[in-house]
Amino acid sequence: MDIKQAFQEHNITPKYIHTVPEVLSVSYGGKSISPGEVLPRSQTLERPAVSYHSAKQDTDYAILMIDPDLFTTDDPTGEVRHWLEIVRFSTGDSSGTATPVRTITEYLPCTPGLGSGQHRYIFVLAEGASEGPLRDGGIEGVQPETKNAPKEDLKDRMGFHIQEWLAKYGLRPVAANFMLASAFATTGF
Template sequence: MVKLSFGSLSILATVLAGSQFVVNALEPFIAEPMKTTLKEASIVPHLLPEFEPESFLKIMYGDKVIEHGEEMMPHELVDPPHIWFPAPNMEAQYTLVLFDADAHVPLVRHWIVANIEGGKPGSSIRDPLPENNYTPYHGPTPPLNSGKHRYVFALYEQATMNQTTQPVLEDTVHHRAYFDIEQFSKDNNLKLVAATYMRAEHEDGFEGLASMHTEGRSSVAGEAVQTPVPVASQMKH
């Protein structure tokens, strides 16, 4: 099987875009490595459903391009990455999700940006409108002795434009735990078109998301549902 780097994929996508070539699915030599990697990492079908890739994600932290399963350290992931993707539909909008698949209270949202313009995905992710930044970026910070965590990036095509992401949150910064990616995609009528992941493990000085949660309450606006919340020392992702 031919394995292409993201640099090669980016060149190919640029050529296709320049020729106004539009497809509903990636060529097999691009799509199959993505599908195989996600299955080998137990991301599909355990966390994400079986799907046919229609795009791919070019993710850059600084000058480093993230390959499938790339191992990173938390100090490299403090700031949000630059992300670009070839939109299957230039007229559609997209939602990007980053979550920790191996948190003590799975799953934990690290980043969600909605209403990303298919015609300008890079700038829409880099400089989102406040109402589209559903969950502000928080870099991975796995706890000590928790092993390597899988951090999954998933890209979805939206069925509607400029939609209000559900559920409406009381606090977009603090409520991150107990994330249900399957329910989230159903609630927002999202179609999965691309995914990848990276790995990270504990690094001293990067101690987690304990301060990012509100104990005893759900994340849904208007609700005050009691939920089991681990002690603060365990809420590190």
């Protein structure tokens, strides 16, 4: 399946991000995920490795992971922010692996509730559009969304709106990926 088609069929573009310029490499336990791949929740317990081969040297990026399906598909209360971190990428080697610069929201594994069906977990990598808090290492402008950050509980993370957050900080997505997960521990469904 075409990447753009996968994002459209799962109602990710243009609702949560306008376009998908490039696929973000996301891997759990050394296994890279393909857009729309179904993963059992048990495989998402550890923070994933992220790499981006088109990274610019000495540039900060924001990596976000959201769940837009808290109680229902496209939950009207907003997304759950599962992870938000400022990162830099190794550009001196071929891996392009992310190195954390500042954690804003610590990684929270997939947490779909029993009976809530499949949830989409969307990864977005964003950089400053031209001038903004992420350009030239100026990451001090990006603030936690709650007073409990970075160790926010699920309630603190609810009601996030990625489009608004990106606009607030003058960011644009440069790469994205997504997976599907359900509450069942060993199978997708």
